[in-house]
Amino acid sequence: MNDTGVHDTSMTSTGMNAPQAGLAIDVTSLVREYHLGRGRILRAVDDVSFQVEQGETFGIVGESGSGKTTLARMLLRLVRPTSGSISVLGVDPWHARRSEHASYHRLVQVVFQDPYSSMNPKMRIGSIIAEGVRRAPHPDGVDAEVGRLLELVGLPTRYAELHPHQLSGGQRQRVAIARALAVQPKILVADEPVSALDVSMRGQILNLLMDLQRELGLTVVFISHDLGVVRQMCQRIIVMHRGRIVEQGDPSVIFTSPQQEYTRILVASTPVVPVAP
Numbered sequence: 001m002n003d004t005g006v007h008d009t010s011m012t013s014t015g016m017n018a019p020q021a022g023l024a025i026d027v028t029s030l031v032r033e034y035h036l037g038r039g040r041i042l043r044a045v046d047d048v049s050f051q052v053e054q055g056e057t058f059g060i061v062g063e064s065g066s067g068k069t070t071l072a073r074m075l076l077r078l079v080r081p082t083s084g085s086i087s088v089l090g091v092d093p094w095h096a097r098r099s100e101h102a103s104y105h106r107l108v109q110v111v112f113q114d115p116y117s118s119m120n121p122k123m124r125i126g127s128i129i130a131e132g133v134r135r136a137p138h139p140d141g142v143d144a145e146v147g148r149l150l151e152l153v154g155l156p157t158r159y160a161e162l163h164p165h166q167l168s169g170g171q172r173q174r175v176a177i178a179r180a181l182a183v184q185p186k187i188l189v190a191d192e193p194v195s196a197l198d199v200s201m202r203g204q205i206l207n208l209l210m211d212l213q214r215e216l217g218l219t220v221v222f223i224s225h226d227l228g229v230v231r232q233m234c235q236r237i238i239v240m241h242r243g244r245i246v247e248q249g250d251p252s253v254i255f256t257s258p259q260q261e262y263t264r265i266l267v268a269s270t271p272v273v274p275v276a277p
């Protein structure tokens with residue numbers, strides 16, 4: 001146990017608030033409350049602190065309603081924290097100047113569970129990706145960059161001409177990843193990116209994310225209710241329960257010897273997802 005009462009199995013833990021070179025994300029005592037009416041308050045995220053190193057794939061795992069997406073949305077500057085602080089590559093998104101908001105949204109990109117809902121069905125795939133491409137400088141031109149991004153995520157360049165409904169769920173998730181990468185982010189938040197896909201597609205998308213993380217040196221925050229998936233993807237994880245971190249550290253260690261009853265239940269309910277080594 002550390003001084004926050006959270007079981008921590010990480011060997012490299014440097015202390016919760018210590019400044020550290022190479023840090024991508026530094027979250028301290030983060031709280032998000034929702035007022036439910038009649039004076040009732042829900043703490044969706046309750047006093048959460050963690051650090052993510054640059055180039056790391058960091059997992060956030062926990063059952064439905066444990067606060068994972070709320071936490072992600074605060075990092076993405078979509079939901080304002082009730083209290084606590086966030087630093088992303090030295091930038092506090094909630095105290096940044098208005099003129100810095102656009103550059104913050106380029107720095108941190110997101111891939112959601114259901115890419116279809118975030119894609120305009122009338123737009124061609126090429127135009128969807130081009131929207132992001134135009135927000136960053138590309139000396140070879142927009143079309144060339146769209147083609148490069150499609151190839152990067154394993155789709156033929158001719159898919160630029162298609163519409164979202166002509167693609168499978170897995171292919172649409174590849175487009176969502178290409179769209180996120182189009183602005184050349186340093187950090188990619190993936191919120192349940194394979195949960196809506198059938199099992200055969202999951203391994204492919206997980207492998208793609210791992211390849212891209214290595215190739216581009218991205219920092220990835222990977223969110224899942226599935227400890228098995230997180231174990232395959234992440235160097236370090238936090239386990240969330242009712243808004244709080246109950247366990248954190250090396251996912252293999254947590255998987256083989258969970259210290260908390262809640263984590264034991266998560267491990268016991270974990271299906272095995274095939275991912276190539």
Ligand SMILES: Nc1ncnc2c1ncn2[C@@H]1O[C@H](COP(=O)(O)OP(=O)(O)OP(=O)(O)O)[C@@H](O)[C@H]1O
Pocket residue numbers: 034035042044062063064065066067068069070071225
């Ligand atoms: N806008 C909101 N108003 C009120 N309560 C909310 C709001 N957004 C989230 N919550 C509540 O906060 C808690 C955490 O929700 P959150 O979506 O962060 O969980 P999650 O871990 O992402 O769950 P899931 O695995 O189902 O995606 C839940 O109890 C949810 O009902």
Ligand SMILES: [Mg+2]
Pocket residue numbers: 068069070191
């Ligand atoms: Mg969620």
